Amino acid sequence: MNSQDNKPAKDRRADIPPPPDDIEVEAESPPPDPDSLRAMFQDPGVRNYLFAGLAALAMVFVTLFQKGVDPVGGVLLVVVGGAGMVLRWPASPHFFLLILLWFLIFPFGLPPPDENPFELEDGRLRVADILLAASVVVFLASNYRLIGLTTQALPFEQRYPAKSQKPIRRPPELIRPGEIARLLYLTAGVALAGQLVWLFVTSVELDDAGTIPLRLVDVRQRFRRGPSDGMPPALNRFILVSGLVFFGTLLARLVFGYWRLRIMSPAEGGMLLQDAAWDETRREQMRVARWRAWGWRRAAEQDEAAKRADQSERGRPR
Amino acid sequence: MLTSRGWWFLAIDAFLLVLGAVVLPNYTVVPAILALTLLAWFAAEWVMFQVRVNAAVSRLKVTRRVVQGGRDVPMVWAGLAFEVRVRVHHDGPVRVPFALFEDRLPQAAELVAGDPREFAHLAADEEARIDYTLKGPATGVLRFEGVRVRVADLHGFFYHRAFLRDEIEYLILPPLTDDEGRQRADKRFNTLPPPGIHRLRRPGSGGELLDLRDYRPGDPPKMIAWKASARRDRLITKEYESDVPVRCVLFLDTSEGMRLGPPGHTPLTRMAAVASGVAQAAAGNRDLVGLTTFGEDAAKGTSPARTKLHMIDMLRRLAEAAALQPGTTGVPPEQLTGRAFPLAVELYPELMTRRTNSMPLGRLWIPLLDRGWGWIVLFAFLYPWLLIGSIFNAPRWFWKPWVEGMAVVAEGITRHKGGTWVNFLILMYIPVLIGGLVWLIYGIRGWFGERRTQLTRRKQLAALFALRDGTGPGGIERLIHDDEAYAERVGRFLNERQIRVPIPLYDDRGHYRYRCAGKTAVLADALVRAVGRARDNELYVILADLAELGPDLAPLLKAARVARARHHQVMVIVPWPADVPPPDDKPRTEPVAPPDDSPMDRLPWEKSKKKPRKHRPVTPIDRTARLLPVIQAALTRQYHEGFRKLRRSLGQVGATVVRVNEGDPVQVVLDRLDRLRGMRSRR
Structure with a gap:
């Protein structure tokens, strides 16, 4: 019999050499800190959004360059947008939009802007504009989703949260396959919708005399000298855009409001009816409740007085 | 509900849109198109979110199992861990892309393992699983309220909160005793009767002899004590003790x-x-x-x-x-509201919104005539009109002294400034103005400050209780006005959910309550x-x-x-x-520290090693x-x-x-x- 076989199990385990230090044991390596850059690159879902955002930024740069905007503006936008994504700066999308607005108005970075009387006619369904709008939507969507994955996805419940309260992030495991593809489809749709709405707003003007208060714009009228007989075009566009937003919201609220009514729980419906009944009768109810409270108070006072009288009666020597 | 991120986005987009559509089209149309595209994107996200909330979140269902020792139990034992398995699913036609489900832990339980939260994206055929282990440290009742649901879109623009109520109570039975409970159930000493038996000195069917007595006809023969009968030459019967339990x-x-x-x-x-x-x-x-x-x-x-x-x-x-x-008698209503309102908002979010549980501004207005002096203000407000009316209808003695007195005063003022009629009218209508101002300032105070908050919260709580109790709109005003009934009802609400309220232990006279x-x-x-x-x-x-x-x-x-x-x-x-x-x-016998290290506390020959401190007022x-x-x-x-x-x-x-x-x-x-x-x- 081998002498090694006679050793107890504990001693035999001691003979096994320890693993060399240079071999990394994967199971023991700690998971990266979700706040770190490394974590952003390690998770494929997060990485995809990061790359999608950066690609959209590159597209914005190219489109602006093609539109004749000073490359400094494009570079500035890429730097602000890219840094905001990588450093998870929640305000970066807003600054990105404002800087983009600045360079769209002043392509060379400084006032005055170049006036173009044909811009309104030429600016319909321009490919560069569609690409720019779509790139901006992709960048913003990627940026916001990245913020949700790495910084905060759900708002705090309290108005003033405690410092120790940690924000809730969306776990990367919840990223479903095809999310970016769906985002691109949606972007294509909304970019087209934006163009169509702008086409509508610039092709139609208000007609207060017509049965339908809208009519097609007479383009020649726009370039005629002297006072125009209709509403100023700027005011016309403002009213049309406001009207579209207002009636669109109204329609959506009506549809979803009716849907909410249909799916309302019995308790919710009961509360709604009770609240309406209370609102109609609250003055009478209040008066009755106040009188009752006054009656109880008076009865309690009388009881107290009677008790005191009783006590003094008992304490009196006979 | 729009989040702050959504509001910011909407505000900047609106700015872009107004600027781009109204001011800039003669320079560039791109901002307007960009703003319209972003608005369309925002609207599309909003519509999708609303559809998901209405079609899926409102159909969420929850099932709960409490498992101890590998099987479902209707009650648990104190001190022993048990597993809670919660499943959330819906049968709606759409998918919820991002939701957080959080089971509300009972007050009387300790979390031993697992996490009561679960992030999920839910389709109709899927379920979110929340598994965790709890322990009831002491005897009592374990009350599960339900699952908190928080839903947001992927961009963080919209947010919806719901609560899937699943109120269920499990008793936490006292712990099973080990040593005392497993006492031997057999006889350990011969001097003692078997466990559960206690000998009673009354005739019965026990094993120990109690007494001997004369034989009575009808006694069974086997009870006859033959030796004693032989000794006494008459029949003697044995009587045994009773065996009864303790x-x-x-x-x-x-x-x-x-x-x-x-x-x-x-x-x-x-x-x-x-x-x-x-x-x-x-x-x-x-x-x-x-x-x-x-x-x-x-x-x-x-x-x-x-x-x-x-x-x-x-x-x-x-x-x-x-x-x-403990009951909540004597606890101030504001304190009870402070505890109960956040809980009610958490458990009944859909019943505590302004849409279903409103508070009109008219209800917050403070009625002037609640105060005794309010009638004086009302009189000051109304008396010029009454006076004018009485000139035509009332007897002369009623209005003449007033009018003549005011005319005299008006003439006196006229010597310095203005016309007599103007001064007369000013004199007449100044009280109206003052009365109106007092009425306005007094009443409008109800719209602001702590009173508004307290009354609104109390009304909303009262409406919730009225709905649950079935007392209707009348119950709301009753709970608003009757502090005692309100305290009792809120106390019951809090007690059911095992929420403690600081209770005054002593009454106004200093007696222990x-x-x-x-x-x-x-x-x-x-x-x-x-x-x-x-x-x-x-x-x-x-x-x-x-x-x-x-x-x-x-x-x-x-x-x-x-x-x-x-x-x-x-x-x-x-x-x-x-x-x-x-x-x-x-x-x-801890030494009590001297209250102050003043030189007066030391003897003259004792030198202080410390530097003299500045005297701090008590x-x-x-x-x-x-x-x-x-x-x-x-x-x-x-x-x-x-x-x-x-x-x-x-x-x-x-x-x-x-x-x-x-x-x-x-x-x-x-x-x-x-x-x-x-x-x-x-x-």
């Missing part, structure tokens, strides 16, 4: 004073644990155990028995008793009733806080005397407050801090004295008094039961 009745005090303290650590919880230990040990010994719970108003009891069903029923009653919470002197009469009644039903020597164990009752103990002393006269044993176990040292402990907090040990010592002394008196007075009638922290009270009771069992066998 009976123990537990009286548990559930009055409000016993319910004070942190949840799970109240005197009532401790006493319920003691009662459970005694009951299980006695049942293990085949003794019969009964339980009577009593408060200030009534007592409720079960007769002694020893079946398993009876034991489970008793443990259930102990768990229910341990879960009782939870002395509960009325319970002694109820206890005495219950004791006498138990004695009336008793068959033989029984043991009555009273688990009650009686230390500070003093002269109010008289009914109990009488009842204990009755019990002792019938040869029953009475034992009182008193819960000892955690912050009061036992009477056997030596008082602490604040009320300092005074309170100095008084606190003195007050605590006085209260301790008072409690010791009360306990000593209780022990002496009950000792005089033959009852034993034991403290909970004095040894093992369960063992003391078991020893007494053993003594009862062997009492008649030691000859």
Whole structure:
């Protein structure tokens, strides 16, 4: 019999050499800190959004360059947008939009802007504009989703949260396959919708005399000298855009409001009816409740007085 | 609901849109197109979110299982871990891309393992799984409220909160005792009768000889004592002792004073644990155990028995008793609202919104005529109109002095400035103006500040309670106006959910509010009733806080005397407050630090090594801090004295008094039961 076989199990385990230090044991390596850059690159879902955002930024740069905007503006936008994504700066999308607005108005970075009387006619369904709008939507969507994955996805419940309260992030495991593809489809749709709405707003003007208060714009009228007989075009566009937003919201609220009514729980419906009944009768109810409270108070006072009288009666020597 | 991120985005987009559509089109149309595209994107996201909320979130269902020992249980044991398995699913046609489900943990439970939260994206055929392990540290009730749901879109623009109510209560039964509960159920010594048997000196069918008597016709022949008959030359019959079980009745005090303290650590919880230990040990010994719970108003009891069903029923009653919470009488309504409102918003989010539970501004307006002086203001507001009206209708003496007096004053003013008629009208309508201003300023105060917050919250809570109780709109105003009813209802709401409210322990006159002197009469009644039903020597164990009752103990002393006269044993176990040292402990002799290191405290030849400190004025907090040990010592002394008196007075009638922290009270009771069992066998 081998002498090694006679050793107890504990001693035999001691003979096994320890693993060399240079071999990394994967199971023991700690998971990266979700706040770190490394974590952003390690998770494929997060990485995809990061790359999608950066690609959209590159597209914005190219489109602006093609539109004749000073490359400094494009570079500035890429730097602000890219840094905001990588450093998870929640305000970066807003600054990105404002800087983009600045360079769209002043392509060379400084006032005055170049006036173009044909811009309104030429600016319909321009490919560069569609690409720019779509790139901006992709960048913003990627940026916001990245913020949700790495910084905060759900708002705090309290108005003033405690410092120790940690924000809730969306776990990367919840990223479903095809999310970016769906985002691109949606972007294509909304970019087209934006163009169509702008086409509508610039092709139609208000007609207060017509049965339908809208009519097609007479383009020649726009370039005629002297006072125009209709509403100023700027005011016309403002009213049309406001009207579209207002009636669109109204329609959506009506549809979803009716849907909410249909799916309302019995308790919710009961509360709604009770609240309406209370609102109609609250003055009478209040008066009755106040009188009752006054009656109880008076009865309690009388009881107290009677008790005191009783006590003094008992304490009196006979 | 729009989040702040959504609002910011919408604001910047609106700015872009207005600027791009109105101002900039002659320079560039791109901002307008960009803004419209972003708006379309935002609207599309909003529509999708609304569709998901309406079609999927509103159809969420929750199922819950509590598993202990590998199977579903309707109740759990204290101190043992159990698993909670919650499943959330919906049957809507759309998918929820991002939701957080969080099971609301019961107050009386400790999280041992797992996470009650789960992130999920849910389609119709999927379910979110929340698995975690809890432990109920003390006897009581475990109440699950439901699952909190938070849904957001992927960009964080929109947010929806819901609560899937799944109210269910599980009893936490007292822990199964180990040593006491597993006592041997066989006979250990020949001198003792078998467990569960107690010899009674009455003729019966036992095994021990009780007496010999003359034969009576009808006695069975096998009972004839032949030797004794032969000796006496007449027939003698043997009589045997009765074999009866030992009976123990537990009286548990559930009055409000016993319910004070942190949840799970109240005197009532401790006493319920003691009662459970005694009951299980006695049942293990085949003794019969009964339980009577009593408060200030009534007592409720079960007769002694020893079946398993009876034991489970008793443990259930102990768990229910341990879960009782102190009432909220005397707690200010604002304090109750402060506790109840956030809870109600969390549990009933859809019933506490402004859409379903509104507060109109008119209800917040403070009515002027609630005050006595309001009528004066009203008169000042109305009297010019009344005066003008009375000129045409009322008798002359009614308006003439006023009008003439005012005319005289107006003429007097006219000498300095203005015309007489103008001054007359100004004089007449100044009170109207002042009255109107007073009315406006007084009433509008209700729209702002703390009053608005308090009244709005109270109304919303009142509406919720009115809906749940079915009292309708009338119940709302009643709860708003009646502080007592409101406190009672809110207290019930909080107690059901085991939320504690800071309770004033002393009343306006400085008396302890939870002395509960009325319970002694109820206890005495219950004791006498138990004695009336008793068959033989029984043991009555009273688990009650009686230390500070003093002269109010008289009914109990009488009842204990009755019990002792019938040869029953009475034992009182008193819960000892955690912050009061036992009477056997030596008082602490810590040196009291000098209040101030002033030169006056030192002798002239003693030199101070420290630098003289600046004299700090004594604040009320300092005074309170100095008084606190003195007050605590006085209260301790008072409690010791009360306990000593209780022990002496009950000792005089033959009852034993034991403290909970004095040894093992369960063992003391078991020893007494053993003594009862062997009492008649030691000859």
